[in-house]
Amino acid sequence: MITRIVKRDGREATFNVDKIINAIFKAAESVGGSDYKEAEALAFKVCDYIDQKNAGQVPTVEQIQDAVEKILVEEGHARTAKSYILYRAERTRIREMNTRLMKVYEDLTFKDAKDNDIKRENANIDGDTAMGTMLKYGSEGAKQFYEMYVLDPEHAAA
Structure with missing residues (x-):
């Protein structure tokens, strides 16, 4: 069972399955879904998949997000998967832009x-x-x- 996760900045943090459940549910809601129990079931399938694939290693945020996409597609939730993928891409774009802005500010300052x-x-x-x-x-x-x-x-x- 997953207990820890490696964040994007390299820190380890406590794993929280509720974050996966909420991400899946929000993606499902954005395409008209409303079954929270289904989101929970899918999240637990993601956890099982990660447990099997990583065999005792601490997974990264990216590995978990990739697993969410894979499970959504395999379980027949293509529209939810598309919404999840688009949201993930947008967040990545914003994160990269914020990083670029901070680099500009650092250069201006120093x-x-x-x-x-x-x-x-x-x-x-x-x-x-x-x-x-x-x-x-x-x-x-x-x-x-x-x-x-x-x-x-x-x-x-x-």
Whole structure:
């Protein structure tokens, strides 16, 4: 039985099957499903599958999410699986965008303008001053916000 899980940042945490149940149920609800007991049964099948596949190793979040997709498809819940996959992809995209934004902020804070293209992209702003850095924080934050929440993903990638 699964008791621990490896999070995305490498930390181990206590495994909670309720999170899988809720994720499956929310995906099912988004396509018109309403059977919580079925979500529970599917979650326990996911746990059994992970127990067999990992044989005593601590599973990662990604392994569990992959198993949820596999079980949903195998058990005939293709629409729920599609909803789950789309939600998972969106969360991954947001996580990556947040990571990218934090990297930009780190560069703005700790690098000199001569080492950082972002600080030098506007000749009217001195990127090494406090005010110049604050202006860049705002513009880079707004840029990331628009890419994540306003623009269509296909337009943001262009």
